[in-house]
Amino acid sequence: MRLAARPSGLPAPTDWELTAEPVSEPADGRLLVEVSHISLDPAMRGWMNDVRSYIPPVRIGEVMRAGAIGRVLASRHPDFAVGDHVFGRFGVQEYAETDGEGVRRVDLGIAPPETHLGVLGATGLTAYFGLFDIGRPQPGQTVLVSGAAGAVGSVVGQLAKLEGCRAVGIAGGPDKCRTLTEEFGFDAAVDYKNDDVPAALRKHCPDGVDVFFDNVGGTILDAALTRLARGARVIVCGAISQYNNTEPAPGPSNYLSLLVNRASMTGMVVFDYADRYPEATAELAGWLADGRLRAREDVVEGDVTAFPETLLRLFTGANTGKLVLRIR
């Protein structure tokens, strides 16, 4: 699936083009992968814009960038053998031919492919490094998470609980909010579609918010800023409420709360922590194995033609947990 045009607002069917090419045998030092599971992430929307960002935009005509898992069909690469299950940035396609850069084997004995894209993939690592390295929560502190029923948010809340914190999540609708408290162990949930968010934050964060992990931006960020505790840390992980804006969105008008509360707001991109992925993944896998961390994925079955419509689920709030397209 190739990017055909730069979207304005939500990506439209005409922004994509499906092409078919013959699959070739890999050259020396390369391997061929049959893709089985594709990761869908809010950040993908940003990669489709022609702006300077933390990663170059996907070019028009290029296969859409995506993390994925697949099986090695043919290999002339010393590190990979036929039949290996591997993760890589294989893109939205059925077969990927690659030099192996950024490709790593995944152990399906410890978790299924979708979990390797979720809790044990960039999703879990984003939660881990954002919360622990930038948020630096202390036991007893209050950690607030927006997009809390999403892939990253649901892990952040669970990690906060493991750290002995009070975890409060913001999500859309009573079902997601119930999932937060009943499945992921959040102490409280705020339904931004039905609750008065500032009032709910006053109620559920009576001592203020020590760490705010923001995936959403917009009015949610502004409301959270009014509740910061002294010395609070805000992690700017994403702003899904703004990704499909067609006009510049207003910024957080309450940012002077940072001054009043001597707080900080810090951007994070998980790729910066690549050299620490192994230690973090091992720790996440340990928690997963002993049941202290729950993985939840929203697996859509289809072929690559289902990608455009599946991607929209992220922006309409349809998914809970990690969204994965499983290629039939």
Next chain:
Amino acid sequence: MRLAARPSGLPAPTDWELTAEPVSEPADGRLLVEVSHISLDPAMRGWMNDVRSYIPPVRIGEVMRAGAIGRVLASRHPDFAVGDHVFGRFGVQEYAETDGEGVRRVDLGIAPPETHLGVLGATGLTAYFGLFDIGRPQPGQTVLVSGAAGAVGSVVGQLAKLEGCRAVGIAGGPDKCRTLTEEFGFDAAVDYKNDDVPAALRKHCPDGVDVFFDNVGGTILDAALTRLARGARVIVCGAISQYNNTEPAPGPSNYLSLLVNRASMTGMVVFDYADRYPEATAELAGWLADGRLRAREDVVEGDVTAFPETLLRLFTGANTGKLVLRIR
């Protein structure tokens, strides 16, 4: 000079009330000070609003809060003798009777009173701790300062140069900009009243901005955010462009630059560093003594009735350097 009403927008004459009371002899453990120099600071505008902030608001009917310098007229306090020159939060009044809390002697042998309110006072300390503790500039990095011709900004730029950084200042009008480069040693100045600020920042900060010390907020903050270097630190010291707004101001719409550049934005209040004032003041005094740091004050002569009008100079951009009211 007492606060008579909460201002809406710029403080009006009717927001103030001058009262006269007899001066009494100090009781045991207290002292009487004749105030000679009053510090005028943008933050005063915030203290006049009835909102939760880093310090309680000035109450209606209360003497306006102000740092000031004066001479001890009478003392029954063991630490202070008649004739001592002292700094304290004496307020906008001719005589202050105090228990000595927060009062310290100042040495007029090393600098005149106005400099003890400026470079050697909260002004210089704000620049020092904001730049060094939060900004953490490295030699060769670019430090951008807004409100650069103001009391704090002019010190920030000079400290950045002492640290081996490139210092770029933003100020209003060609005279102030000339002062930045010719008097304070900035490498470049941006005139926000006449220049295309984003274009000027591209020109003068070709490698991006590593540290942005913001005193101004608003569109200047937004423009600076577009120029952040990877890992940049933004110090939120103030937002003078917004203090007299009567409606909520839009926030920095480019805040996602923090994410793209893995940058941070951190609020600071100088009072938090009180236990380190002596070391910092000594260092600033040393630089002042050997000529590496220049103090510039804008001293208005008058009695306390001149305070309301003098305060407005901060918001109309009339002053360069530290604004001080000298009581005749």
